[in-house]
Amino acid sequence: MSRDIKIAPSILSADFGHLADEITAIDKAGADYIHIDVMDGHFVPNISFGAPVYKCVRSATKKFFDVHLMIAPTDAYLKDFVDAGADGITVHAEAGPHLHRSLQTIKSLGVKTGVAINLSTPNDVLTSVMDMVDMVLVMTINPGFGGQKFVPSSLDKIRDVRRRITESGYDIDIQVDGGITAETAPQVIEAGANVLVAGTAVFKDGPSGYAKNIEAIRGNN
Ligand code: DX5
Numbered sequence: 001m002s003r004d005i006k007i008a009p010s011i012l013s014a015d016f017g018h019l020a021d022e023i024t025a026i027d028k029a030g031a032d033y034i035h036i037d038v039m040d041g042h043f044v045p046n047i048s049f050g051a052p053v054y055k056c057v058r059s060a061t062k063k064f065f066d067v068h069l070m071i072a073p074t075d076a077y078l079k080d081f082v083d084a085g086a087d088g089i090t091v092h093a094e095a096g097p098h099l100h101r102s103l104q105t106i107k108s109l110g111v112k113t114g115v116a117i118n119l120s121t122p123n124d125v126l127t128s129v130m131d132m133v134d135m136v137l138v139m140t141i142n143p144g145f146g147g148q149k150f151v152p153s154s155l156d157k158i159r160d161v162r163r164r165i166t167e168s169g170y171d172i173d174i175q176v177d178g179g180i181t182a183e184t185a186p187q188v189i190e191a192g193a194n195v196l197v198a199g200t201a202v203f204k205d206g207p208s209g210y211a212k213n214i215e216a217i218r219g220n221n
């Protein structure tokens, strides 16, 4: 099945001093999703921002707020993230303690569900939750920081996840995150990804470059 490619700029690389303007700019530049990286300094070695921050910029766009939680545990905060304006929430399979329960909670809150897997996480963790997942996020770096180099071994993980999804018969997107550029994008798309997160490669040139950068990642030069 051929899927539309969606580009999800990560606001981790935006100018936090002008976050609402930055979100308006990537919306106008053709972003499909707004990727929101929440980090707790515990699950990953970096702290970004939480629900109160993105709640303040929710009105800057109508686009899909794609919230990537790099926090552990997650469950006590899921309602706050939805109330702040998330359209979809992705939790890491490693965040624990009960992935199935976290996904049940996200579904019950009425938003899309995502499961992220790290480079070292066996893809088998997906087997028992395939029926409750809208998107699998295959990390293409170790999470925690923007600007890292794409890890090529992630391509085999993406292929294996795509095979599992096809065999399951469910309609599940594959998102990739980390080191995605106009050069690595064709590789991850070929492997089966259809939602591409990019921070550095979108925001690198300032607002006048956003549209060009998004289209280059999408494959339209
Ligand atoms: C890292 C985040 C990413 C990050 C990607 O843990 O999940 O979304 O912003 O940044 P780039 O595109 O610069 O690798």
Ligand code: ZN
Binding pocket: 010, 035, 036, 037, 068, 177, 197
């Ligand atoms: Zn992310």
